[in-house]
Amino acid sequence: MEIQNIIKEKIKTVNTQLEEYMKHPDLAQNSIFNAMNYSLFAGGKRLRPIIMLLVCDMLGGDEKEVLPFACALEMIHTYSLIHDDLPAMDNDDLRRGKPTNHKVFGEAAAILAGDALLNMAFEITSSINTENPKRALRAISVLSKASGALGMIGGQVIDIESENKAISHDMLLNLHSLKTGAIIRAAGVIGAVMSGAGEDEIKAVDSYCLNLGLAFQIRDDILDVTGNEETLGKPIGSDSENHKTTFVTLFGLEKSKKAVDEYTGKAISSLSVFKEKAKELTDLANYLTNRSV
Amino acid sequence: MEIQNIIKEKIKTVNTQLEEYMKHPDLAQNSIFNAMNYSLFAGGKRLRPIIMLLVCDMLGGDEKEVLPFACALEMIHTYSLIHDDLPAMDNDDLRRGKPTNHKVFGEAAAILAGDALLNMAFEITSSINTENPKRALRAISVLSKASGALGMIGGQVIDIESENKAISHDMLLNLHSLKTGAIIRAAGVIGAVMSGAGEDEIKAVDSYCLNLGLAFQIRDDILDVTGNEETLGKPIGSDSENHKTTFVTLFGLEKSKKAVDEYTGKAISSLSVFKEKAKELTDLANYLTNRSV
Numbered sequence: 001m002e003i004q005n006i007i008k009e010k011i012k013t014v015n016t017q018l019e020e021y022m023k024h025p026d027l028a029q030n031s032i033f034n035a036m037n038y039s040l041f042a043g044g045k046r047l048r049p050i051i052m053l054l055v056c057d058m059l060g061g062d063e064k065e066v067l068p069f070a071c072a073l074e075m076i077h078t079y080s081l082i083h084d085d086l087p088a089m090d091n092d093d094l095r096r097g098k099p100t101n102h103k104v105f106g107e108a109a110a111i112l113a114g115d116a117l118l119n120m121a122f123e124i125t126s127s128i129n130t131e132n133p134k135r136a137l138r139a140i141s142v143l144s145k146a147s148g149a150l151g152m153i154g155g156q157v158i159d160i161e162s163e164n165k166a167i168s169h170d171m172l173l174n175l176h177s178l179k180t181g182a183i184i185r186a187a188g189v190i191g192a193v194m195s196g197a198g199e200d201e202i203k204a205v206d207s208y209c210l211n212l213g214l215a216f217q218i219r220d221d222i223l224d225v226t227g228n229e230e231t232l233g234k235p236i237g238s239d240s241e242n243h244k245t246t247f248v249t250l251f252g253l254e255k256s257k258k259a260v261d262e263y264t265g266k267a268i269s270s271l272s273v274f275k276e277k278a279k280e281l282t283d284l285a286n287y288l289t290n291r292s293v
Numbered sequence: 294m295e296i297q298n299i300i301k302e303k304i305k306t307v308n309t310q311l312e313e314y315m316k317h318p319d320l321a322q323n324s325i326f327n328a329m330n331y332s333l334f335a336g337g338k339r340l341r342p343i344i345m346l347l348v349c350d351m352l353g354g355d356e357k358e359v360l361p362f363a364c365a366l367e368m369i370h371t372y373s374l375i376h377d378d379l380p381a382m383d384n385d386d387l388r389r390g391k392p393t394n395h396k397v398f399g400e401a402a403a404i405l406a407g408d409a410l411l412n413m414a415f416e417i418t419s420s421i422n423t424e425n426p427k428r429a430l431r432a433i434s435v436l437s438k439a440s441g442a443l444g445m446i447g448g449q450v451i452d453i454e455s456e457n458k459a460i461s462h463d464m465l466l467n468l469h470s471l472k473t474g475a476i477i478r479a480a481g482v483i484g485a486v487m488s489g490a491g492e493d494e495i496k497a498v499d500s501y502c503l504n505l506g507l508a509f510q511i512r513d514d515i516l517d518v519t520g521n522e523e524t525l526g527k528p529i530g531s532d533s534e535n536h537k538t539t540f541v542t543l544f545g546l547e548k549s550k551k552a553v554d555e556y557t558g559k560a561i562s563s564l565s566v567f568k569e570k571a572k573e574l575t576d577l578a579n580y581l582t583n584r585s586v
Binding site for chain 1: 419
């Protein structure tokens with residue numbers, strides 16, 4: 001099957017399960033579910049869940065065991081966007097072409113909706129019905145470490161403190177390996193752990209995700225300069241307007257494009273141990289390298 | 294031993310372990326640990342961990358298995374206070390007699406410090422070294438449900454939406470059973486689950502906590518009217534200034550005091566099945582009824 005069609009199928013699987021998780025009785029606090037749903041179903045690319053589900057396929061894992069974690073990653077990704085967009089943080093009015101959460105529901109509701117999505121990631125993963133509680137516990141540990149102060153949140157702290165400052169290539173790599181990389185790596189590692197992979201297989205998947213994450217981030221920086229505002233759903237040039245150091249401001253467009261190819265190549269070769277089973281993840285890496293959104 | 298001394302011992306145990314958890318290497322995102330530590334060690338009463346540890350003692354559980362969850366509860370409690378105090382929420386300048394987190398570190402850091410504390414609760418509980426991963430998974434499930442949209446966060450949503458509104462006794466009970474009650478119940482239930490208690494024992498402990506939580510909340514409302522600003526560390530009368538419905542505004546002081554006694558009595562009688570083993574938790578309930586801070 002073509003990777004585009006596989007992606008579409010995985011997105012459908014994830015969205016159906018997310019809708020299932022968001023069902024709730026009629027409650028006095030109904031409004032928070034509206035705010036959570038608004039951002040959770042705002043047209044996210046579901047990249048992280050897709051990676052996790054493709055890792056599961058490659059390793060012959062059981063999708064039912066992996067799906068709660070795939071949905072949890074998307075909840076954590078969504079919460080981080082809601083909080084990042086807040087006036088006290090990046091103060092963004094638009095996200096994926098739509099008004100940001102706090103613009104629609106107000107700041108208090110946006111903060112709480114973010115909190116609730118982060119929290120819900122752990123509700124659904126700890127409620128998993130599994131024969132392997134030890135494996136699930138390890139996966140929750142990977143998930144929480146990736147999203148915490150030593151992972152994604154740490155990256156956001158560095159990002160905020162780096163505004164209007166020139167930062168080094170090393171610090172930029174550190175920032176992105178935490179802010180976006182940690183969760184992308186968790187996608188692969190959890191997919192592998194929950195599929196019963198061995199430690200060497202987990203390491204190979206982790207290396208794939210690490211490099212894929214960097215390629216993805218640099219591609220993002222390039223699109224911020226060269227992209228189409230309408231397709232992208234956010235203003236072009238917002239990075240330089242926010243005085244943010246990016247791969248493009250550090251190295252220019254040409255070198256950045258080369259870096260995307262290099263990291264993509266490294267990602268793909270990390271999977272050599274899986275031979276032809278790595279086809280879908282290889283296709284995904286190539287597909288993301290050439291994306292325009 | 295007198296309950297005051299037992300409480301002091303438990304607080305020491307919890308604080309020592311919390312300090313252990315907050316150790317981290319020197320990192321680019323060090324500032325977030327400063328913001329987290331500021332509120333985590335701002336002199337909290339550690340009520341929720343104390344309840345959990347006393348439940349563990351009563352049931353002959355292993356304190357090492359329970360302590361990560363006790364610390365997690367305190368992290369979640371602290372994060373909720375940091376976010377509740379934000380300008381977009383209650384807009385409070387003081388907490389426990391000290392400037393609130395965002396007053397010291399700014400709003401962005403306060404939001405992220407709250408996020409990181411919530412997240413860390415799951416980092417430390419999922420990293421537990423246990424022979425009973427199934428039990429730990431259940432305890433994480435209880436923890437996350439208690440702190441989420443169907444628990445504490447749900448209560449905060451109702452609280453914010455009820456400002457400047459007259460609400461009914463039923464809605465006030467609903468609000469408090471979610472906003473403060475859910476986590477206090479989780480303290481007892483997790484303490485019981487991690488101590489290997491049977492379902493009937495878990496139910497008895499849950500009932501104790503449910504009633505103790507209500508007594509505690511009504512006592513809080515009373516102290517907001519009759520308390521000493523200096524001892525309490527926050528302005529007296531802040532509830533009525535914020536136009537919040539409380540047990541005191543609904544029923545007056547005398548009836549509220551009677552309700553504290555009634556709920557305390559119910560809490561204590563819930564533990565009758567444990568006979569003399571319930572002494573410490575009984576003493577705790579009586580101690581809290583008579584507290585002035």
